Amino acid sequence: AIVAGNAVIQKPASTSPAIAYKLCELFWEQGLPAGVLNFLPGPGGAIGDTIVDHPLTRFIAFTGSKEVGMRIFDRAAKVSPGQLWLKRTVLEMGGKDAVVVDETAHLEKASVAIVASAFGFQGQKCSAGSRAIIVNSVYDEVAGRVAELTQKLTVGETDKGQNVYMGPVVDRKAFNSIMDYIKHGREHHTLLAGGNAIETNTNGYFIEPTVFGDVPGDAKIAQEEIFGPVLAMIRAKNFDDALDIANSTEYGLTGALFSNDRARLERARHEFHVGNLYFNRKCTGAMVGAHPFGGFNMSGTDSKAGGPDYLLLFTQAKSIAELR
Secondary structure (H helix, E strand, O other): OOOOOEEEEEOOOOOOOOHHHHHHHHHHHOOOOOOOOOOOEEEEEEEEHHHHHHHOEEEEEOOOOOOHHHHHHHEEEEOOOOOOOEEEEEOOOOHHHHHHHOOOOOHHHHHHHHHHHHHHHHHOOOOOOOOEEEEEHHHHHHHHHHHHHHOOOOOOOOHOOOOOEOOOOOOOHHHHHOOOOHHHHHHHHHEEEEOEEEEEOOOOOEEOOOOEOOOOOOOHHHHOOOOOOOOEEEEEHHHHHHHHHHHHOOOEEEEEEEEEEHHHHHHHHHHHOOOOOEEEOOOOOOOOOOOOOOOOOEOOOOOEEOOOOOHHHHHHOOOOOOOO
């Protein structure tokens, strides 16, 4: 937005304002003129709604949950008194992303990628691979290896050293929500790894990376975004069934397919309905300038952040003709 010549109000998530402020500091320290970038923390219901509703707001770029994104979309569509334009929105919302593995795949590489996709950043990212969909003939081998790798992950305070893989989840509300999903998983599915909160003398919100096995594709933990370190392992009858399961949620953000069958890879290009699709690698880690990011359906407006066309969304096109 700034590169395209706009003044910006940066409203961070109320759970993590400090890191957003440090980002603003980097801009200010480079001599950005006063008033171009404005930092405004606070609760979403009060601060966020006020910014969205204001008649002088022209454009809202949002990253967050489906529920908040839908609320912004609805409010931005209403024209306030004194407003001279229709507000634009770029909405990056949730995901229920899947890694699909067929019987031709390199199973060790697939297993490593499933774990990395599921538990990086404690699963607190919209692109996290919270579903692993494995064809039946190799399901047991992959599920067993994923559980084994998950049990080796370290959890703790990440500033204590590079050997700590996972830190805490963001706050008490997130902790309680994730533990409720784990409780539901324990009651309805097979626990393969993790499943517990971790007690610490710092009272941090630490949760073991958790894997449930033989989860039906339409189960609660296979359909709803948990936004935490919980992975649902789903058994598919065959590749056709795996694709159907992958496309069965309301989201369409990222996905990955592990296969050495070129015909299946080509088919997935057309039928795996996600905005960011990866072949034989994990489903996270889109790079600016190389793999623009944005999803389909309830994952958002598919605005493809990080691509050359993204800046144009923050501009107004003006055509000029002159007769000489």
